[in-house]
Amino acid sequence: MGRKIPAKKHRGVKDPLIQQAKRLQELKGKINAPPNDPDDQPVPKSLTRLFAFEYQLKEKHTNLKRKKKKCTKDRDSIEAHNDNPVGKLRRLPGETGRSFTIRINSAMKAIHTPADQEHYPLDIEMEDIKGEQMALQRARRKRKQNNARTGDGGGEEPPPKPSRAQKLALKKKAKKEKALEVRRERVAFGEVAHAPPALPVRPRHAAARSDGSDRRPGCKELLLSAMLRGGRGALPPAEAERRERARLEAVAAYRALRARPRVLVKY
Numbered sequence: 001m002g003r004k005i006p007a008k009k010h011r012g013v014k015d016p017l018i019q020q021a022k023r024l025q026e027l028k029g030k031i032n033a034p035p036n037d038p039d040d041q042p043v044p045k046s047l048t049r050l051f052a053f054e055y056q057l058k059e060k061h062t063n064l065k066r067k068k069k070k071c072t073k074d075r076d077s078i079e080a081h082n083d084n085p086v087g088k089l090r091r092l093p094g095e096t097g098r099s100f101t102i103r104i105n106s107a108m109k110a111i112h113t114p115a116d117q118e119h120y121p122l123d124i125e126m127e128d129i130k131g132e133q134m135a136l137q138r139a140r141r142k143r144k145q146n147n148a149r150t151g152d153g154g155g156e157e158p159p160p161k162p163s164r165a166q167k168l169a170l171k172k173k174a175k176k177e178k179a180l181e182v183r184r185e186r187v188a189f190g191e192v193a194h195a196p197p198a199l200p201v202r203p204r205h206a207a208a209r210s211d212g213s214d215r216r217p218g219c220k221e222l223l224l225s226a227m228l229r230g231g232r233g234a235l236p237p238a239e240a241e242r243r244e245r246a247r248l249e250a251v252a253a254y255r256a257l258r259a260r261p262r263v264l265v266k267y
Contacts, residue, residue, distance in 0.1 A: 034189040086111070 086107050091100045162170070235243070 032190075038186075038189070 086104060089104060089107065091097075
């Protein structure tokens with residue numbers, strides 16, 4: 001004989017209505033509650049797990065590139081620091097701070113000033129007017145070339161006005177972009193629509209209404225439509241015969257009017 005599996009002891013009969021009321025009381029603040037942020041869209045965990053692998057792979061590659069670049073930069077800075085002779089200068093014992101600063105400045109000047117210029121100084125005139133004019137001319141020519149390349153005339157030449165075709169093309173493009181804009185309608189939480197929206201203009205191939213309120217221009221009724229409206233089968237025989245006789249008389253009068261020759265009256 002197998003072991004008896006212990007089960008939960010039921011002490012008394014629990015009322016299902018009381019249980020349901022207790023459950024609803026616990027869920028009272030969770031059902032039909034407005035969201036904390038209307039613009040926030042929660043993402044399911046299944047979707048997060050689906051894209052987690054791709055995100056981790058991208059982060060791994062980014063971290064590797066960043067670490068490699070950082071190591072290269074540190075190595076270059078260390079090499080540059082070791083190659084700099086000024087960085088190897090140390091303050092001598094008994095040397096004042098001013099003397100040490102002057103010595104560093106002299107070393108920097110010796111590095112940036114070649115020794116050839118001290119022995120063979122260049123013959124440069126300080127006030128070379130012709131050279132300044134040529135430099136200004138080259139700068140002006142270069143500025144004109146850049147303006148012509150970029151299409152911007154700058155302050156010297158105003159940009160050309162667009163033609164009528166270009167204006168129409170720009171206007172059409174702006175209209176197309178405006179039509180493609182996403183239109184959002186903010187609906188408040190708990191808002192109830194009591195009726196569908198009324199369409200002032202119905203589609204072209206939509207069925208016409210029975211009351212004739214959406215009658216389109218150019219679709220007027222004929223003169224005999226009001227006279228012959230209604231089903232003939234539902235009318236008495238005498239009324240149907242009278243309407244048929246009236247219809248035939250109207251058709252005969254119309255044909256006689258069309259057959260009459262036109263008379264031109266001269267004033």
